Amino acid sequence: METVLKINNLSKNYGNIQAIRNVSFEVKKGEVYGILGPNGSGKTTTLAVILGILNANGGDYQWFEKPFTKLARRRIGALIETPNFYPYLTLWENLKIVAKIKDAPDEDINHALGVANLLKRKHTNFGHLSLGMKQRMSMASVLIGNPEVLVLDEPTNGLDPEGFAEVRNIIQSQAKEGKTIIIASHILDEVEKVCSHVAILKSGELIANGRVGELLSSDETVFIQSERIDELTEILNDSELTSKVCMVENDLAVVLNTNFKSADLSKFCFEKGFTLSKIVVKKQSLEDQFLELVK
Amino acid sequence: MKKLFNLEKIKALSYPTFKTLMIIHFLLFFLVILVVSRAHFSIPGFSIKGLYQFPNIWQFFPWVASWFNLFLAIVIIVIVGNEFSFRTFRQNVIDGLSRNDLIRGKLILIFTIAVYTFIMVLLAVLIFGLINTKDLSFSVIFENSYLLLVYFVQAIGYMTLGLLISIILRNNGLSIIMFILYFFPIEPIIRVMFKAEARKFFPIKIISNLTPTPEFLTMASEKSYTNASGTSSLDFSEIGLLPEKLPVGITVLLAAGYIGFFIALSTMLLNKRNL
Numbered sequence: 001m002e003t004v005l006k007i008n009n010l011s012k013n014y015g016n017i018q019a020i021r022n023v024s025f026e027v028k029k030g031e032v033y034g035i036l037g038p039n040g041s042g043k044t045t046t047l048a049v050i051l052g053i054l055n056a057n058g059g060d061y062q063w064f065e066k067p068f069t070k071l072a073r074r075r076i077g078a079l080i081e082t083p084n085f086y087p088y089l090t091l092w093e094n095l096k097i098v099a100k101i102k103d104a105p106d107e108d109i110n111h112a113l114g115v116a117n118l119l120k121r122k123h124t125n126f127g128h129l130s131l132g133m134k135q136r137m138s139m140a141s142v143l144i145g146n147p148e149v150l151v152l153d154e155p156t157n158g159l160d161p162e163g164f165a166e167v168r169n170i171i172q173s174q175a176k177e178g179k180t181i182i183i184a185s186h187i188l189d190e191v192e193k194v195c196s197h198v199a200i201l202k203s204g205e206l207i208a209n210g211r212v213g214e215l216l217s218s219d220e221t222v223f224i225q226s227e228r229i230d231e232l233t234e235i236l237n238d239s240e241l242t243s244k245v246c247m248v249e250n251d252l253a254v255v256l257n258t259n260f261k262s263a264d265l266s267k268f269c270f271e272k273g274f275t276l277s278k279i280v281v282k283k284q285s286l287e288d289q290f291l292e293l294v295k
Numbered sequence: 296m297k298k299l300f301n302l303e304k305i306k307a308l309s310y311p312t313f314k315t316l317m318i319i320h321f322l323l324f325f326l327v328i329l330v331v332s333r334a335h336f337s338i339p340g341f342s343i344k345g346l347y348q349f350p351n352i353w354q355f356f357p358w359v360a361s362w363f364n365l366f367l368a369i370v371i372i373v374i375v376g377n378e379f380s381f382r383t384f385r386q387n388v389i390d391g392l393s394r395n396d397l398i399r400g401k402l403i404l405i406f407t408i409a410v411y412t413f414i415m416v417l418l419a420v421l422i423f424g425l426i427n428t429k430d431l432s433f434s435v436i437f438e439n440s441y442l443l444l445v446y447f448v449q450a451i452g453y454m455t456l457g458l459l460i461s462i463i464l465r466n467n468g469l470s471i472i473m474f475i476l477y478f479f480p481i482e483p484i485i486r487v488m489f490k491a492e493a494r495k496f497f498p499i500k501i502i503s504n505l506t507p508t509p510e511f512l513t514m515a516s517e518k519s520y521t522n523a524s525g526t527s528s529l530d531f532s533e534i535g536l537l538p539e540k541l542p543v544g545i546t547v548l549l550a551a552g553y554i555g556f557f558i559a560l561s562t563m564l565l566n567k568r569n570l
Contacts, residue, residue, distance in 0.1 A: 048569075055567070055569060070396070073390070074390075086309075089309050102391050
């Protein structure tokens with residue numbers, strides 16, 4: 001499968017502050033790739049560098065397996081941070097500028113405004129829009145020229161629940177069309193619902209990446225109850241099955257090592273003479289995994 | 296090039312501040328021309344009407360227009376400063392322009408504005424000159440017409456300096472203040488620190504000397520103007536009205552060099568710095 005984006009050891013400093021440090025990952029064609037991280041983790045910086053608006057201090061990146069050129073830029077629709085348009089121009093005029101840059105036909109403008117539900121506002125000045133509408137306008141501009149790749153930085157920022165759902169639908173429909181999508185967000189639910197792959201950044205470093213499913217199932221947490229719980233805790237702590245054992249309310253929460261499943265735990269307890277009165281397996285949500293990783 | 300021109304056209308022509316500043320520039324130029332045409336001075340060897348006749352008009356009108364070149368530079372500062380404050384330069388790059396395209400677009404805008412003012416002054420020269428000159432001949436009409444081209448170079452010089460300052464400071468207010476302060480007192484103070492021979496090579500000195508004070512002022516004063524009582528004389532060059540001048544050809548070449556330097560530095564800064 002074609003590699004759309006390849007990042008090698010990318011670093012970016014702001015003075016003495018290292019915003020991103022040796023970040024490397026690849027995005028393949030058709031993937032919906034989420035970049036997760038708490039505020040200040042380097043998500044936006046990473047995107048800004050790979051889009052050429054910030055200069056990297058180290059490492060390199062390639063789009064479409066080639067050095068980044070302005071022709072490659074036109075195959076990408078991107079939204080970084082806040083919507084950036086001329087406030088004194090109408091939505092139509094602003095999108096006309098984008099269409100001209102991308103050599104896209106004028107029909108794209110109406111189509112994009114229609115998708116973003118802004119067609120009725122096309123003669124309104126951008127500066128007169130609400131924050132939510134501005135965000136939708138950004139989505140419209142991203143779609144101009146029918147790009148192969150969408151790069152979206154916090155695309156649901158400032159949106160009400162309805163707008164949130166609309167933008168999510170746009171992303172999902174674009175993904176169904178086979179487009180590669182890269183989304184930076186700290187809204188984990190958003191990422192979990194739309195992304196096939198994720199990269200997790202913390203303090204400028206990549207701490208995990210891979211398929212969402214793989215990341216979520218790597219560790220299983222089992223909540224158990226039994227008599228002689230203190231004794232069981234001690235045995236489990238010494239066992240190779242577990243990576244972590246602790247009390248959560250009345251349950252003993254057992255995080256299993258990657259190679260073991262809940263059945264192995266049940267068998268182990270039985271062999272040691274413990275009868276389990278409760279056994280509940282909880283698959284980690286992306287949020288659990290994320291919080292665990294960035295802790 | 297056509298694409299960049301069209302982009303700048305959309306950005307500038309729909310910008311109310313741009314339109315307002317350009318209208319004010321137009322009105323100020325014609326206001327001065329009309330007001331002076333109705334003024335009465337009694338200076339020996341000098342008549343107002345002579346200023347509106349060929350070939351003097353080629354010197355007088357570009358000189359008046361040059362007063363408002365600062366205005367054109369401020370137009371460029373505002374437009375470029377907006378690109379930074381609205382973060383539209385970065386969006387243009389994200390959408391597919393190169394950083395060099397951003398500079399090229401602004402240079403096209405500068406060139407277009409310079410062509411517009413060139414045409415404005417040319418038409419004014421032709422209209423007023425043809426009305427006020429009695430003995431018209433081809434040679435009389437076009438004598439000194441090269442001064443209009445020199446004015447064109449000057450307009451580009453001021454605007455490229457405005458471009459450079461706004462790229463350095465990225466803020467409209469600061470850039471306008473710095474631009475004005477550079478004219479006075481920054482460069483004059485720096486000039487004073489150098490030997491007299493070197494002073495005339497400074498950028499503002501060179502660019503402003505492209506449209507020197509018209510010869511009528513020199514003729515009228517004959518280097519000095521004896522005051523009404525006849526007791527003292529005033530040397531215009533001493534008070535800066537008649538600056539030390541290099542030959543026009545050399546001044547144009549040096550100005551072109553400075554313009555090239557402003558453009559090269561602007562391009563380098565825009566490429567090196569984050570957007």
